[in-house]
Amino acid sequence: MEVFLQTLVAGVLKGGLYALIGLGMTLIMGVMGIINLAHGQFMMVAMYITYALFHFFGLDPYTTLIISMPSLFILGVLIQKYLLNPLMKVESILPENQVLMTVGIAMVLTEIARFIFSSNYLSVRTSYSSSAFYLGGISFSVALTVAFGFACFLTLSLFWFLIKTDLGRSIRAVSQDSEAAELMGIDSGRIKVITMGIGAGLVAAAGTLLLPIYYLFPDIGGPFTRKAFIITILGGLGSTVGAIFGGLTLGLAESFGATYIGMDFEDLVGLVIFLLVLLFIPGGFRRFTKV
Amino acid sequence: MRITAFGLLAIVSSLVISIGLGWAAEGPIKVGVVLPLTGEQAKFGEIEKNSLVMGLEEINKAGGVNGRQIELLIEDDTGKPDVGRSAVEKLISQDNVVALTGGYSSSVTYAVCAVAQQHKTPFLVSTGSADKITEQGWNFVFRIAPPVSEYPKALNSFLSEVVKPQSVAILYENTLFGQSGAKEFAEQCEKAGMKILIKEGYEAGAVDFKPLLIKVKAAKPDFVYMVSYVMDAALLMRQSKELNFNPKMFVGGGAGFTLPEFAKNAGAAAEYVFSADLWSPQLPYPGAKDYFENYKKRYGGPTEYHGAEAYGCIYVVADALKRAKELTPVAVRDALATTDLMTAFGPVKFVSYGKKKQQNALPTYLVQWQKGILETVWPKNVATKPYVYPVPEWASR
Numbered sequence: 001m002e003v004f005l006q007t008l009v010a011g012v013l014k015g016g017l018y019a020l021i022g023l024g025m026t027l028i029m030g031v032m033g034i035i036n037l038a039h040g041q042f043m044m045v046a047m048y049i050t051y052a053l054f055h056f057f058g059l060d061p062y063t064t065l066i067i068s069m070p071s072l073f074i075l076g077v078l079i080q081k082y083l084l085n086p087l088m089k090v091e092s093i094l095p096e097n098q099v100l101m102t103v104g105i106a107m108v109l110t111e112i113a114r115f116i117f118s119s120n121y122l123s124v125r126t127s128y129s130s131s132a133f134y135l136g137g138i139s140f141s142v143a144l145t146v147a148f149g150f151a152c153f154l155t156l157s158l159f160w161f162l163i164k165t166d167l168g169r170s171i172r173a174v175s176q177d178s179e180a181a182e183l184m185g186i187d188s189g190r191i192k193v194i195t196m197g198i199g200a201g202l203v204a205a206a207g208t209l210l211l212p213i214y215y216l217f218p219d220i221g222g223p224f225t226r227k228a229f230i231i232t233i234l235g236g237l238g239s240t241v242g243a244i245f246g247g248l249t250l251g252l253a254e255s256f257g258a259t260y261i262g263m264d265f266e267d268l269v270g271l272v273i274f275l276l277v278l279l280f281i282p283g284g285f286r287r288f289t290k291v
Numbered sequence: 292m293r294i295t296a297f298g299l300l301a302i303v304s305s306l307v308i309s310i311g312l313g314w315a316a317e318g319p320i321k322v323g324v325v326l327p328l329t330g331e332q333a334k335f336g337e338i339e340k341n342s343l344v345m346g347l348e349e350i351n352k353a354g355g356v357n358g359r360q361i362e363l364l365i366e367d368d369t370g371k372p373d374v375g376r377s378a379v380e381k382l383i384s385q386d387n388v389v390a391l392t393g394g395y396s397s398s399v400t401y402a403v404c405a406v407a408q409q410h411k412t413p414f415l416v417s418t419g420s421a422d423k424i425t426e427q428g429w430n431f432v433f434r435i436a437p438p439v440s441e442y443p444k445a446l447n448s449f450l451s452e453v454v455k456p457q458s459v460a461i462l463y464e465n466t467l468f469g470q471s472g473a474k475e476f477a478e479q480c481e482k483a484g485m486k487i488l489i490k491e492g493y494e495a496g497a498v499d500f501k502p503l504l505i506k507v508k509a510a511k512p513d514f515v516y517m518v519s520y521v522m523d524a525a526l527l528m529r530q531s532k533e534l535n536f537n538p539k540m541f542v543g544g545g546a547g548f549t550l551p552e553f554a555k556n557a558g559a560a561a562e563y564v565f566s567a568d569l570w571s572p573q574l575p576y577p578g579a580k581d582y583f584e585n586y587k588k589r590y591g592g593p594t595e596y597h598g599a600e601a602y603g604c605i606y607v608v609a610d611a612l613k614r615a616k617e618l619t620p621v622a623v624r625d626a627l628a629t630t631d632l633m634t635a636f637g638p639v640k641f642v643s644y645g646k647k648k649q650q651n652a653l654p655t656y657l658v659q660w661q662k663g664i665l666e667t668v669w670p671k672n673v674a675t676k677p678y679v680y681p682v683p684e685w686a687s688r
Contacts, residue, residue, distance in 0.1 A: 003505050010501045119333030121522050123556040132533040139501075139534055214498055215522045215556055219330055223496055258502035264465040264492035 005138050007259040008252070013141070015251025016148035020206040021224060022231030022243040023155065024199035030175035030238030031195040032084075034098045038106035039203055040225030046072050046204030047216045048113055054124045061124050061212050062146065068208045069201045076200030079105060080193045106221060114218040123215040147209035154205055155244060158198075162240065171195055175238060203228070230274050236284030245285040249273065319355075319362035320618060322608055323382035323412075324393040325403050330370035331496065334521065334552065335395050339417060339601035340365060341590050342582075343393070346605035356612040363605075364388060368395075372402035379403045383410045390415065390611070390623045392604045395597075397421035397439075397468040404432045413624035415608055417600045421471040426646040431620075433627055433641050433649045435607060436600050439468060439518075440475030442545045442567040445657040447479060449669045453680060454539060456513035458486040462503065462527070463518040463544075465492035472518035472544050488512045495523055500530050508536040515540075521547035525556035532560040537684045540565055551593050554663050561660045563682040568658040570596035570636055571667050573675050578635035595665075596636075603636030 021043065028036045049071055050064040083105065087098050128142040162168035173181040174191045182188050231250055235242025250270050257269030277284055324343060327336040343363060351360045364386050368375035382388050383406070391407055391414040394400035400419025407414035408429040416424060416434040420442075425434050437444075450456060459480050463469035469492060477487055488510040493503055504527070507515060515538050517527055524547035531541065541564045547553055548566035557564075572583035582602055586594040611626040612618070628649065632639045641649040657669035659678055668678035 003509060006505050007502050010499055014499050114329065114333075119329070119337055121334055121552045121556060123522075123525070125556075125558050129529070129558070132535075141501075141530075141533055210498070215525065217331070217334070217522075219333070255499065255502050258493075258497075258499075259506060262491055263497070263500070263503040264494060266497060267494050 002137055003259060007255050009138055009140060011252035011255030012248065013144045013148045013251070014255060015248035016151040017144075017206055017210055017247075018227060018231055018251050019244045019247025020151040020154060020209070021203055021228045022235060022247045023158065023240060024202035024206075025228040025232045026235055026238060026240055026243040027171075027195055027202070028199040029232055030240075031171060031178075032098070032192055034102070035229060035232070036102050036196075036199065037099060037225055037229075038079075038102040038109065038221075039199075039228045040221035040223065041106040041109040042072055042076065042200045042221075043203045043207035043210075043224050044113060044216070044218065044221040045075065045109055046207035047211050047220070048117060049204075050208045050211050051117075051122050051124060051216055061126060061208060062150070065150075065205060065208050068204045072204035073197040073201040076197040077193050079200075080196035084196070085189055085192065106225065110218050110221060117218065119217060121215050121217050124211050126212055129212045141213060143212040147213070150205065150209055154202065158202070158240070167194065171198075227270075230270060233274060234277050234284050239284065242285040249285075319360040320612055321362050321364055321386055321388045322612075323379065323386065323388035323391040324363050324365040325368050325375055325379055325382070325391065325399070326365065326393045327370040327395050327399070328365070328367040332370045332396055332520070334550075335418070335597050336367075338594055338598040339393065339395060342586065342594065342598040342602040343605050345582075345586060345589065346602045350605065350609045356609055361609060361612065365393075368399045368403070370396055370399065372399050375399040375403045376406055379406045380410075383407070383412050388412065389618050389620050390608055390627075392608055393417055393601070394419040396466070397424065397471065398466055400424055401467060404429055407431050410620075411624075412620040413611075413627050415604050415627065417604045418597055419468075421467045422475065422647075423471070425648055425650045428648060430628075430648070431624055433630075433651075435603055435636065435639055435651045437569060437653050437655060438647065438650065439472040439544070440479075442472065442569070442655055443476055443479065443516075443542075444567075444655045445669050446542060446565070446567050446655075447483070449657050449678075450514075451483065453678070454514065456485060456539065458488050458512045460489040460507045460510060460512035460515045460538075461487060461491075461517075462489075462507070462515065463492050464495045464520060464523060466495065468546070469518045473516075476516055476518075476544065485513075493523070495520060497523070497526075500527050501534065504530055504534055504536060508534055511538075513539050514542060516542050516544060517548070518544040519547045521550045521552050522556060524548050524553050525561070528557045528560040528564060532685050535685055540680065540682050542566065545569065545596070549595050549658060549665060551595070551665075554660055554665070559688070561663075562688070563659060563661070563679055565657060565659050565668075566665075568596060568656045568665070568667070569653065570599040571656065571658065571665070571675075573667060574637070574673060576635055576637055577633060582635040599636040603634035603639060606634045607632055607639050 025039045046068040049068045050061050053059045053064045084098050131142045132139045170186045170191050174188050178188050231246040234246030253269045253273050254266050258266045326339050347363055366378035368378055394416040395418050397419045401424055408431045413431050418436055420436055420439040422438040422440050461473050463473035477490055489507055543566035545567045549568050554561040572580050610632050611623055615622045615626040637653050639651050656667050658665050659668045666676035668674050
């Protein structure tokens with residue numbers, strides 16, 4: 001029973017972070033209709049920002065959220081405005097080429113990081129990095145629990161933003177039907193720019209929150225881009241509520257797979273679920289939700 | 292007519308040959324290197340590349356090979372076997388290298404070895420340590436490092452003389468290197484009469500090892516043996532501390548556990564962790580200490596056994612090039628086979644034993660992290676500090 005509960009806790013905590021990673025990609029997918037294959041690399045950039053602030057200025061990793069999120073927001077905005085939007089205007093270029101562009105951006109970001117920080121493994125060591133508290137014999141990693149809390153808070157804020165504000169409503173409108181939204185007077189180019197910024201900002205938060213428990217090197221983006229992709233598909237492309245379920249499902253699947261099947265099958269379990277969802281619930285978890 | 296055609300052919304071909312020879316006599320001698328310079332293993336590739344370059348400059352400064360300089364053509368294998376294959380094919384067929392060295396990850400090295408053998412170009416493996424690499428009967432493949440099954444030699448004598456454990460849990464990353472290391476160690480444990488409670492692999496780069504560690508903790512092994520790269524090693528130790536998991540000792544099977552980055556990233560959780568090790572600057576080999584100091588001065592950070600392997604390799608290659616009857620891959624291979632050289636990494640002599648061919652035989656050591664410093668603790672005659680055992684529990688530190 002203890003093993004089961006510990007696995008459950010580990011899966012849910014990890015799932016919270018995964019949801020945050022997946023949310024940004026889902027949002028971008030919904031509005032732009034493209035998969036942002038530089039998503040994990042955005043996260044990597046945010047982690048380097050957090051690392052640099054921690055290392056050179058002694059800022060607490062969680063404090064750096066107020067810098068890493070806006071920085072990545074700006075990075076996302078610039079990339080969308082000057083690299084992705086111009087591609088849309090060229091008729092001969094297929095929308096798929098934007099996806100190829102994101103692959104290129106991912107590579108450039110990785111190599112810039114390697115140029116500045118070299119291939120060294122870096123990590124942020126804080127007093128709470130490897131401390132844990134115990135509830136009825138189950139250990140909760142302090143850093144992971146805090147990260148989970150932040151992830152919930154950010155997710156709720158995102159929903160409030162999407163549902164209650166004008167800008168949020170515009171984003172949802174473009175996501176549902178970009179032409180109709182334009183007819184209603186929404187500047188869809190601007191909305192796309194902002195959405196990219198928000199997506200990048202969200203994954204920046206995930207990166208910053210993950211850093212105290214994980215580590216960092218220039219090539220860390222790839223695996224997380226893949227995870228975000230799986231979560232986005234699980235959730236049903238473009239569904240934000242779906243992304244949360246997708247994240248939790250992946251976290252739980254990995255952790256139960258690791259305990260009860262074998263840790264070498266951790267990734268396999270996630271991918272099998274991914275295939276099953278594609279086969280049997282083609283729309284992902286979006287079917288069960290409307291947002 | 293026929294005679295003139297032949298004559299022409301003869302003139303042309305002799306011209307081509309003499310130009311070819313002229314080129315060969317003037318330019319530097321080309322040696323190919325395959326290492327992961329980007330990708331997840333880039334850190335190791337960097338240490339090895341730096342060491343190779345350092346050794347190369349020393350050799351060239353001292354006059355090179357019979358007056359000719361050596362040039363290293365370094366290719367990035369990105370840690371992927373297919374990339375390694377095409378990189379080495381390019382080195383052999385386009386750059387016409389006379390010898391190859393490097394080779395970090397076992398999976399890549401294994402693929403590269405097959406290509407080298409096929410093209411009859413000698414390959415001196417610096418690290419790639421899965422046992423089967425030198426067990427294929429490939430006569431163009433040499434290895435300076437011991438195979439992974441021999442990493443725990445010193446550990447085994449420490450276990451039988453000091454710890455006397457009854458049971459063990461073995462964790463390994465699910466790669467050629469990890470599987471090979473775990474399998475061989477499990478056999479050795481069984482022979483020694485220990486119970487193997489858990490033997491399980493994991494995917495490198497996992498965020499959360501707790502599900503695995505919970506299982507291991509519940510099985511209550513006497514000690515845990517791990518074959519891991521550096522950051523997985525750091526996370527395994529940090530999360531073991533979080534779970535308050537206290538076996539009699541944690542032992543790493545080389546690789547990640549000896550890197551300075553391990554201690555830096557695992558922090559307090561690295562303290563008292565044991566590991567198999569192949570080299571330390573304190574060993575009584577000529578140049579070992581100088582290599583360590585020079586590396587530190589030049590690259591601003593410490594080096595460890597992977598670097599020493601590469602540093603030894605370049606000296607062995609230079610030595611073989613000096614002794615080779617002519618500068619062709621086959622002649623260099625023959626020269627390598629008769630190597631008998633003392634290097635900063637240790638004595639190098641390629642021997643055949645068991646299933647292995649052209650394998651360098653070296654002793655291994657047991658090291659322990661004490662106050663952030665990697666101390667050699669076993670065998671006793673080369674120990675720099677006495678070992679700390681029994682290891683105190685996490686809570687009482």
